[in-house]
Amino acid sequence: DGGITQSPKYLFRKEGQNVTLSCEQNLNHDAMYWYRQDPGQGLRLIYYSQIVNDFQKGDIAEGYSVSREKKESFPLTVTSAQKNPTAFYLCASSPGPAGELFFGEGSRLTVL
């Protein structure tokens, strides 16, 4: 089945540690996105990529980094510079730079 796979589903991190969230899609979509959602809040864009080897900062990129070395993969690293990283992270993709987004199941990160 085509879709977007995020892993891990749950992740616990100690303060000061970097963690990497995986996002893989087999939809052959060009564009991929990372969003952050805090409890009871809407979605905020962290980074997006419209093509392999290229990505742009979203509204809240500070403390995060990404790479897009393959079309199907868009991992997100939450660095120790991110002061409040506890949140629900959602990866999405779309066929092109515009249009409907398809979401993965999400990764819930908790900093202990």
Place this chain on the structure above:
Amino acid sequence: ELKVEQNPLFLSMQEGKNYTIYCNYSTTSDRLYWYRQDPGKSLESLFVLLSNGAVKQEGRLMASLDTKARLSTLHITAAVHDLSATYFCAVESDSNYQLIWGAGTKLIIKP
């Protein structure tokens, strides 16, 4: 700058009643999307509205888009408990094609 406002942000209603969620946006756009999110889950696409006057229906939900008024509505007919969720609208920016999200409407339907 494109801004998107949903209202109400919270809605508690009885089963069997009708209600409407509103999504207003501040600059021109012809593309609007509605998503549903269940507690602790990801987002599921409900409707894609791509032109003025577009109307889509799925079961007890109907969405419409008025690009001149910069308004979309999500109408719930004869609500049932299973429709309890948070509903988000997202508007596509004409300048960079990114989606700008509303804050979400948390809908609770009581039996």
